[in-house]
Amino acid sequence: MSELPADVALMWRLRDGSRRGPKPSLTIDDITRAAIEIADAEGLAAVSMARVAERLGNSTMALYRHVKSKDELLVLMSDAALERPEPLPEGIDWRTGLTFWASGVMVAVRRHRWYSKLPITGPPAGPNNLAWFDSALGALKDTGLPEEAKVGVVMGLMTYVHGEIRLSLDLAAGFADNPAAFSRYGAILARVVDPRQLPALARVLDAGVFDTVEAFEEESGQDFDFGLQLYLDGVERFIERVCQDS
Amino acid sequence: MSELPADVALMWRLRDGSRRGPKPSLTIDDITRAAIEIADAEGLAAVSMARVAERLGNSTMALYRHVKSKDELLVLMSDAALERPEPLPEGIDWRTGLTFWASGVMVAVRRHRWYSKLPITGPPAGPNNLAWFDSALGALKDTGLPEEAKVGVVMGLMTYVHGEIRLSLDLAAGFADNPAAFSRYGAILARVVDPRQLPALARVLDAGVFDTVEAFEEESGQDFDFGLQLYLDGVERFIERVCQDS
């Protein structure tokens, strides 16, 4: 009975069919797609209402008949960009499932490098976002965890995965902007870090950990996997503990 | 010998003392502090060069003698906002240390709710950021992990912690904006989720997990701790494994 928020209704295409007035020449899908294409090609900053409208051969203000504000458009983009998750393979254990899921998120987001720059406006509510949510929950279905615990595990995982992706994409962008500043990261720190004040960091620098920041793509992939496996180890222990108690 | 990037030099206050021309009436610290005060009071969106200058009783363009661009100011803000970490208590184990550290980050960021909205421009380079980095590394000093592994553990932890904070702060902001949309979250999902398409999510809804999204503050604190402990469980297992091998 209650009204849905406007953007949720839009994402689920639940407009009531009031059919008076001229036929629309635009659909929300057109608009969202055009915005995504621009963002893919030139980055999120290039997405202006004017650019989107131009790409569609319409005037800027025409868009406002379909979208209440640019922020709403960003919400639509954030759901559309994710597309649908590939279904989990049948009969795999939860850990393989979540690893599969996480790398699927990685792939999906890498197609739209602007994704992680979007502001977070609320809990997942669009069809694609919820499909990903469901997919991760589904990976845990045979663990015997109570539903609430599954949600906690998945929320933490999403936080980690999206955070890691955001970090790695933003660093990659910074690297593309100014490779010199990155390859000299170790050298810069060495100039600035006083071993008396920051002893642990100085030890890391002495060990030469930051001296090879050349291979950027691969390294961030490894970091991703490393942290993910740590988290999943924790989940494993958690599951053991819960099942022992019951 | 090599030149440091401009923003790094600014954050470490390493300006060479060329002393010709009028005495500055502003310092970078003044500017940064004023910007932070505005952001604290009215949010990051309220921070414009004009507002900052106005607060300092100067003209807008005067700021550009001290800061190359607004982006540079944001970088300065991001380092200044964190302040220094409280030193870890002596003689505690690594797990207590990292938990202490994580809650310290939480407290520091909560003082500046705009922090997690800042764009990430590069790896940590400012004095406060590096102090936090050092502090986390220091917590691992007696674990026997190789330096590179410590860095991996800490990077993963930072990613998780900052991601979780960002999520919870943004959700809290959305909640303040529109409490109704949140308290009805479960109801909204129920209207929109088809159990045939999203079975795992439907099960969660049936279990009523989203029916009590009232207590927001506490709940997000619990989520934070839950995910953190999962991650730390993973670190513990990792440490055991590495030490066994050596």
Next chain:
DNA sequence: GCTAAATAGCGTAGCAGGTACGCTATATCT
């Protein structure tokens, strides 16, 4: 001291981007 050079502050102006408003044409409902 005196002159040249470097620098702080600032006024103006240009440009870009979001969007309120009102008009016109069009399609549907009664």
Next chain:
DNA sequence: AGATATAGCGTACCTGCTACGCTATTTAGC
């Protein structure tokens, strides 16, 4: 047919970043 709601759009306003050039000020070098 007339009322009504809606699509597209031109105009205009407002905010925000910042390039440019001018003036006043201080110091370096002679």
